[in-house]
Amino acid sequence: MYKVLVSDPISDMGIQMLYDATDVEVVKQSGLSEDELIAIIGDYDALLVRSQTKVTEKIMSAGTRLKVIGRAGVGVDNIDLEAATKRGIIVINAPDGNTIATCELTFAMMMSTARMIPQAYKKTVGGEWDRKFIGVELRNKTLGILGMGRIGSEVAKRAKVFGMEVIGYDPFLTEERAEKIGVKLGTVNEIVAQADFITVHTPLTPETRHLISKPQFDIMKKGMRLINCARGGIIDEMAMVEAIEQGIVAGAAFDVFEVEPPQQDHPFLNNPKVIVTPHLGASTIEAQENVAIDVSEEVLHILRNEPFKNAVNLPPVPANVLNILQPYFGLGEKIGSILGQIAQGAVYEIVVNYAGDLIDVDTSPLTRYIVKGVFEKQLEGLNIVNAMHLAKSRDVNIVVQKSNTSNSFTNLVTVTVKTKQEEKTLAGTLLAGYGERIVRIDQYPVDFAAEGNLLLISHNDKPGIIGRVGTLLGTNNVNIATMQVGRKVIGGSAIMVLTIDKSAPSNVLDELSEQAEIVNVRALTV
Ligand SMILES: NC(=O)C1=CN([C@@H]2O[C@H](COP(=O)(O)OP(=O)(O)OC[C@H]3O[C@@H](n4cnc5c(N)ncnc54)[C@H](O)[C@@H]3O)[C@@H](O)[C@H]2O)C=CC1
Numbered sequence: 001m002y003k004v005l006v007s008d009p010i011s012d013m014g015i016q017m018l019y020d021a022t023d024v025e026v027v028k029q030s031g032l033s034e035d036e037l038i039a040i041i042g043d044y045d046a047l048l049v050r051s052q053t054k055v056t057e058k059i060m061s062a063g064t065r066l067k068v069i070g071r072a073g074v075g076v077d078n079i080d081l082e083a084a085t086k087r088g089i090i091v092i093n094a095p096d097g098n099t100i101a102t103c104e105l106t107f108a109m110m111m112s113t114a115r116m117i118p119q120a121y122k123k124t125v126g127g128e129w130d131r132k133f134i135g136v137e138l139r140n141k142t143l144g145i146l147g148m149g150r151i152g153s154e155v156a157k158r159a160k161v162f163g164m165e166v167i168g169y170d171p172f173l174t175e176e177r178a179e180k181i182g183v184k185l186g187t188v189n190e191i192v193a194q195a196d197f198i199t200v201h202t203p204l205t206p207e208t209r210h211l212i213s214k215p216q217f218d219i220m221k222k223g224m225r226l227i228n229c230a231r232g233g234i235i236d237e238m239a240m241v242e243a244i245e246q247g248i249v250a251g252a253a254f255d256v257f258e259v260e261p262p263q264q265d266h267p268f269l270n271n272p273k274v275i276v277t278p279h280l281g282a283s284t285i286e287a288q289e290n291v292a293i294d295v296s297e298e299v300l301h302i303l304r305n306e307p308f309k310n311a312v313n314l315p316p317v318p319a320n321v322l323n324i325l326q327p328y329f330g331l332g333e334k335i336g337s338i339l340g341q342i343a344q345g346a347v348y349e350i351v352v353n354y355a356g357d358l359i360d361v362d363t364s365p366l367t368r369y370i371v372k373g374v375f376e377k378q379l380e381g382l383n384i385v386n387a388m389h390l391a392k393s394r395d396v397n398i399v400v401q402k403s404n405t406s407n408s409f410t411n412l413v414t415v416t417v418k419t420k421q422e423e424k425t426l427a428g429t430l431l432a433g434y435g436e437r438i439v440r441i442d443q444y445p446v447d448f449a450a451e452g453n454l455l456l457i458s459h460n461d462k463p464g465i466i467g468r469v470g471t472l473l474g475t476n477n478v479n480i481a482t483m484q485v486g487r488k489v490i491g492g493s494a495i496m497v498l499t500i501d502k503s504a505p506s507n508v509l510d511e512l513s514e515q516a517e518i519v520n521v522r523a524l525t526v
């Protein structure tokens with residue numbers, strides 16, 4: 001039974017599939033302190049959070065069973081990603097579910113600051129009939145958008161409908177895409193100098209921290225308005241207060257703060273030109289359901305060892321590449337696993353060669369599976385998130401090669417594992433109608449499906465050996481399911497690959513090793 005802890009308020013409707021899963025127990029407990037979380041996290045396989053829970057390294061190290069942290073939302077700045085990656089904890093988010101909610105809040109904030117709706121509301125309910133709130137129209141104004149991802153692009157579309165001119169900046173925004181959504185491209189400073197309204201939609205990173213600060217306020221159009229529904233700190237709060245005092249900024253609307261919640265004496269809170277909300281961008285019924293559904297689905301996939309898509313601490317794999325590579329993941333892992341079990345000594349290099357169909361795509365996700373396979377019997381807590389990190393931290397050199405030809409195979413994955421004592425090579429392919437096949441061990445051609453208990457016996461190709469191995473296993477009640485013999489030349493060295501129904505006891509392995517003409521015996525499980 002997998003145990004999932006939900007430590008922030010997350011839509012019950014959205015996580016219904018977790019409640020419904022017969023292999024999952026869900027516990028909801030919000031508002032825990034770090035120490036309280038540390039005390040209980042050891043019982044859980046998954047942790048689901050929004051933005052309140054700060055998932056620190058200490059919490060993760062207490063979470064000895066933790067496989068996945070699910071963030072029901074976009075930003076993962078409340079999760080220590082580096083610590084998660086080191087421990088092999090997969091971090092997933094729900095990047096699409098709250099785009100519209102946040103975009104619509106941004107628009108509401110822009111209109112509110114243009115027409116001073118909250119300020120007017122406050123006076124009206126306070127009994128004052130003040131009609132001096134003269135606002136500005138959005139039509140014919142210039143909107144600058146910093147960060148043209150999901151939310152920024154949706155804001156741009158709506159701004160166009162309101163008759164605004166839109167200038168955008170995003171290092172990944174191409175001219176073609178900008179043209180398609182009717183946005184002019186500009187640099188941060190060009191935007192700052194021209195815009196009547198500016199809204200930011202980037203993550204908070206070292207590059208975006210104080211993206212708008214004193215130098216930008218100095219060149220801003222007087223009387224402009226600013227909106228931040230992304231992350232506190234993208235706009236320098238103190239520099240903005242000064243810019244309001246200097247009449248540069250006529251109004252601002254902030255949903256997010258450098259420190260949340262802000263202190264009672266935060267200068268925004270009693271400034272009549274600043275509208276504030278308590279980080280409500282994603283707070284719609286629809287968005288909360290969407291993100292909870294997305295994150296629950298992914299958590300279930302990860303707990304059940306099924307493929308998943310939104311891991312934040314793994315490089316993204318485009319769908320077209322994933323479609324090509326996914327069928328090879330199992331094969332790659334098995335090749336790695338066999339090599340990891342048969343190679344004697346500490347591995348210092350893994351050489352992977354991709355041939356045939358595989359040479360045209362970025363194969364690094366597949367390489368992760370191979371590396372994971374090599375070390376899976378040696379390193380506890382290893383998974384595809386931390387496999388490369390753990391290999392590199394042990395100074396293992398990973399070399400990836402690609403070749404056009406693959407002899408008679410349409411695709412071929414060949415892996416060599418090097419230790420101080422020896423080099424071992426295995427090649428595998430996906431054969432139409434037959435699935436994953438291992439087709440070479442060292443220099444020997446073979447053909448078998450790597451599954452269950454295997455015996456690899458290196459021997460000299462002499463009459464009677466196969467019979468003796470069969471008899472010895474039979475008399476010890478070890479049933480042989482399949483047998484393959486590979487050799488290069490008659491009478492030379494050869495290899496025997498047996499799949500057996502249960503693992504052979506060590507005395508049987510010793511007896512096998514002692515047989516004349518048998519060079520070595522290696523038992524493994526795949
Ligand atoms: N207030 C709230 O409740 C919510 C806030 N957010 C925040 O909004 C941010 C944006 O969300 P999405 O649009 O879904 O993310 P996204 O990943 O689709 O877009 C972010 C964009 O920022 C761009 N970017 C990164 N560095 C930049 C830089 N130095 N200058 C300009 N652009 C840069 C990226 O290229 C990307 O296109 C999130 O990172 C999150 O922090 C998201 C949802 C709700």
Ligand SMILES: O=C(O)CCC(=O)C(=O)O
Nearest residue numbers: 050051072073074075282
């Ligand atoms: O969960 C929330 O309400 C915050 C949403 C957010 O900031 C995000 O998704 O990045």
